[in-house]
Amino acid sequence: MSSPWEAAADLVVVGTGVAGLTAALEASRRGLRVLVVTKAGARDGNTRWAQGGVAVVLPGEHDDGDSVRRHIDDTLVAGAGLCEADAVATVLADGPGAVTALRRVGARFDTLADGLLARTREGGHSAFRVVHAGGDATGAEVERTLLASARNRELTVLERQAAVRILRTPEGAAAGLVVLDDDGTFGILRAPAVLLATGGLGHLYQSTTNPDVATGDGIALALRAGATVADLEFVQFHPTVLYTGHDATGRRPLVTEAVRGEGAVLVDGAGAPVMAGVHPLGDLAPRDVVSAAIIRRLADAPGGVDDHVFLDATHLGGQMFQARFPTVYAACAAAGIDPATQPIPVAPAAHFGCGGVVTTVDGRTRVPGLYAAGEVARTGLHGANRLASNSLLEGLVVGARAARAALADHAAGVLADPRRAEVEDADASSSLSVAVAERPTLQRMMSRYAAIGRDADGLGVLADTLAEASTVRPVRTREDVENAALDLTARALVTAAQERLESRGCHVRHDYPVPDDLQWRRSLVVELDESGQVAPARVLALGGVA
Template sequence: MTGWEASADLVVVGSGVAGLTAAIAAQELGVRVLVVTKAGIADGSTGWAQGGVAVVLPDDLGARTPEDSVAAHVADTMTAAAGLAEQAATAAILADGPAAVRGLFASGARFDLASDGTWARTREGGHRAFRVVHAGGDATGAEVERALVEAAGKASVPVLERHLVTSVLTDAVGRVAGLAVSDGSGRPGVVSAPAVLLATGGLGQLYSVTSNPEQATGDGIGLALRAGARVADLEFVQFHPTALHTGATGRAPLITEAMRGEGAVLVDTAGELVMAGVHPLGDLAPRDVVSGRIVRRLAELSAEHVLLDATHLDRDHFVRRFPTVYASCRAAGIDPVIEPIPVAPAAHFSCGGVVTTVDGRTDVVGLYAAGEVARTGLHGANRLASNSLLEGLVVGERVARAVHADLPALSLRSYVADDRDVFGVAVDKLRTTMSRYVGIGRDATGLATAVDALGQSTVDGDAGMTLTARAIVTAALARTESRGCHLRTDYPGSSESWRHSLEFVMDPAGFVVPAENRLLEGVG
């Protein structure tokens, strides 16, 4: 491999909340860090998060509902996860939440205040308490991203912007040796490093309509699979119930769940309440429940959207509390103060990902993952609203400490070339296939069609996106039940026998296969 060269102790791939948190913390510990991002440093998915950070803060910040507790937050998370979250991992991550948010506040992030001067808090779907702190009304992600980018700048964290990572390099026995990277002009290079953190964000752009920015193409899943890591829970792609429906494809403006936390209700085009009698929490039921109900109602009415009625809010309050939503609606020609907002589910969050510990370690020596690309055991089959920013903050900090502890046993290594061919499918075809057959409401026939469509190589295909898409389809086809945000119309019920995660790896031929297959290699 020829071209430019660089080196570091830790290379962080991605500049969202998890990546920047890890990079800043690791550099403070004396680790030589380099951040690589395929867009600008502030262009990750974090900036688009609206709702807030779900965290039970101590009394001295005045932001805790008296009856709330970390144990209650854990219980709500486990309930939303439909039996697949891991109790120990969930408890560990959520318990570290207060310290992580304090650290973010110390870095310069500013949260909204209530009239009494304490941190304002709201409630979102699946939460039984008002524990979601927010910033800029409905622009929490933007404030978190701003604070971290500013902190990274002050700490002089080196960043390679607009550089594309093409593969994780490994040595002859599969240990991390660095990254293969191309710069903005396509010139290839190598970054040598004994430790790599994948913090690449989500995969919403595998679908035709998503809340995710254009960079969210599932890169980290493909990179991890090719490096030999396990992935799990990929069948659980969460669709946000309320994206602004305009009829267009691509990124759809999100209509934050916090609006329903402040009294907005879902109404169908026939004038009926969408969630009436469906769930004890009504419009604030977990996202998989609300999205599933909306999709079924749309099918019954042959409609393209339902309506979110927030007309009970006066204009001043709406503009102050939900400025991002208000601006998106007005740009689409909708006045949300006097008319309901047309909404429909959109691909939003990957609950699964690269299998890691709560410290971000994978089973590949020197490879770590954090944020949406990782599967820590927190989200299970359905993510509880606003747990994602918290996870990024907590696990990002944990990864920094883990890398610092692991470095004495790691060293720069010579890499070997990966000569496996991974074909690609044209992006438009991939997105159409995923939206039609691997969205909400899947069945064996449609998933088999998706397998065939994703198996057809094209010269203009995207190999990374295709590998990730194939992994999702493989997992969705294997789980013959409905659970969380994985809804199978041919298997509508949940089964106790399926109350476990499905893990997959990439085999030597480039196919995504169950992880237990790897354990059988060489046997006999």
């Protein structure tokens, strides 16, 4: 094996989604030398798959009576008691400025005839406040804008470099990153600041809306570097993912919530409304409520259908549906479905991790020099269930705040000297022999025992299976990196899910079916012990990064 190559920067950003590119651009504008790393291509992250839009209350462009305060209230309700109110207020108050800044550098959102932004309404929102682009291609437009800005600033983006581990000083501060390319060559990036913006963990499950890169890498990197994670047990399953057969696995096409915002109705196999009498918001109830209602209805198997329901949008007509939702229309057409005349078959699938690496709203973790932003981070914004279309907003806001935090920490002299990074020998992989489970086994067991419905017996079987299925071996390929990350992330999630003896938000325990505010209105922290094993979950103090 050849010796690893080396490079240096002031800040290394891992990920090219909205949070990572926003952070990289902000840091570069403020004079930091930035390296951006991605294990795939620059366009292969989660951002471009975001359909619905950006939830934001803009001055002069909102419903009568709507306000940032109402947006905050809707977010707190959706979060089922686990949001941190200060974090929610901070992120959402910064939202209008973040969206305005994005438009200033070229983002083109959909507009009405009067030139004002078009807005839609999604689940959990009390007003039409979700701005969108290309009908249902908002993420693609956000990504296009940020990548164009990155090219204009001549940001260095290292593609096909998987992040293997975070370098640290003897005192435990971040000091860079070890990366691995597709040919098996290692590299060492020395930097006093590392920002994780690696996205989600959807591929813990057999079926997900996430692209192939969403394998929980940032969770594993942070845990091994000494950071903590919280709220990991709350995985949001999107209720309306295009159903193309019970054998379909991997990334599945999303049917955006905005279709229901335009009046589409969920019905079962017998044609009866799924959400009637379930929630005051009906089909626009929070996602955890809708997904759980679908699963309950499928258990009764009305009309002989026991693995999916239908989204009836036929009232829109073919021309209007295709113009408003071109991405969804194309996915339906590819599956032989005409939304103008046929209800769309849908089922829940893993969509968004509401928890992640514990950070402040400025992206700081408890490890000096290590930051996180976007879906990989737990800022306190989402709580037990994410409000629809708050994710792109969070990436824009916290990405920029994290970059400014890194700059401030540089200026304050509190970051480590990256020349003191501990690199054991020329073989950069030698210090990372980790537990790796075979992906099909892990995904099958997670889907069976740790999806929408859970109980003690199933979680126990899952924990035992993960322990038995894992083997310790060196990391030599990108697939090794991903499978090791999935293994560690799964074990951390199961640890928290076993501890939380209630149902709340996205965490549904059949053996503890109701929320228990007295005992469990609190976040649970998971970390690694001195031997590198997942330690028992403990309570997180609000507003902390412990």
